[in-house]
Amino acid sequence: MIISKQKGLKEILGFLKGAKKIFLVGCAQCATVCKTGGEDEVNQMEKALKKEGKVITGKAILDPPCHTVKAKQFYQKNKDALSESDGILAMVCGDGAQSIMEGTRGKKVYPALDALFLGMVQRGGHFIQKCVLCGECVIDATAGICPLTVCSKGLLNGPCGGSKNEKCEVDRERDCGWIMIYKRLKELGELDKMKIIRGAKDNSKALHPQKIEG
């Protein structure tokens, strides 16, 4: 799931300065779970923007906005309202916002959210990053825990030596990723896997923009 947070109203009003008539778009999936761009948040945004003198030309929650076909359907359905809007405030991730921009034939799209990471939902409002989309999964050798994500330095061959009381050098509240991996490997009787030198990553596998066609 794409974890996001809402931008502050001040920043949003800053880039909406020249736009009076706004169409609000939310996301029925990730941003709904994150409570950043679901129905409730879209309604709250409507109220807040109206208070600032904006005119809301329409509201829609796409399911999901990151699907070009859905974005195109949204455009067909709301053509009139969109044509009289100065822009769309996208309460969705950056991927969804650009899908909306393309689906609405280049309508001005303003981002209301900052997309943060690919994350796991622990419980309401609690999300955690487990994967950095490196393009070359290694967790077979690391007891199912991704070292590129849990280690602040993304090391592949063991701890940096900076952990104190098993906590990370960068954040003393957070467990050292490599000690977590070490303990789990030991529990599984697979500590030998930690003894194998892992070569340098092939960063060309995570170049951007990426594309898969068929």
Place this chain on the structure above:
Amino acid sequence: MSLRKAIESKKFIVTTEAGPPKGIDASKMLEEARPLAGRVDAVNVTDLQSAVMKLGSLVSCHLLKEIGIDPVFQITCRDRNRLALQSDILSAAALGIENILVLTGDHPLSGDHPQAKAVFDLDSVQLLEAVSGLKKGKDMTGNKLEGSPKLCVGAVVNPLADPLEPELIKMEKKVAAGAEFFQTQAVYDVRGFEEFMKKAKRFRVPIIAGIILLKSARMATYMNENIAGIHVPDELIKKIDHCDDKPKKSIEIAAGLIDKLKGPSDGVHIMPIGWERYLPQVLDAAGL
């Protein structure tokens, strides 16, 4: 004696550390290092220690070499990708620098440019492998070099890491990747160090114990709370706290530790952390 010769002769190795300035005036670093020429086997130069932007380790090594010191070029994985790392290692060798010490590096968040992008394209084990390749005349993708570096390659280990086992696993990988010597995190607990040495002996590489000059009780408390693998015992904290002449007491404490380490360790690496000027007195007091 050069570091390589010291290692080959199996003598008690003595190295110290120089910190480059923030700026281009290296005169203080050089003046403080000058009396060490001929007295220590090598002087390490830190590579933006604690992720604080300073004059580079490579250039500082070159300046030290010009005044007759055998420098150890410390190189971390924090700031350079594999192209820059390999290139800087070749550059060091082309300048006649004979030793390098490979480290992971502190995260930029702990330094004075916390907004910087942390690179870590390679980790320390992978960088050691890359250096071994360069020594054999090949870069990381197997391209042939015109002239290959002859380097004495070191790595670091934290002998009092807790848990120790993952640290030992990584140490073993560093040896396999080409580490010829180790310098350690500061040791205040000699008995703990002896225990570590029993386990690390099988790697058959010289291990040089780290000594940090203890400057104050506050510094000891800070290190105990924040620095991995360092535990300054209360007894030493009291000694440095209840004395009138702190440098004198610090020299005495360091000399005492060095004396105790002469048995279990293959050498000492003295890190003065700003007290470079007292290094000759530490060496005198330790009979080195």
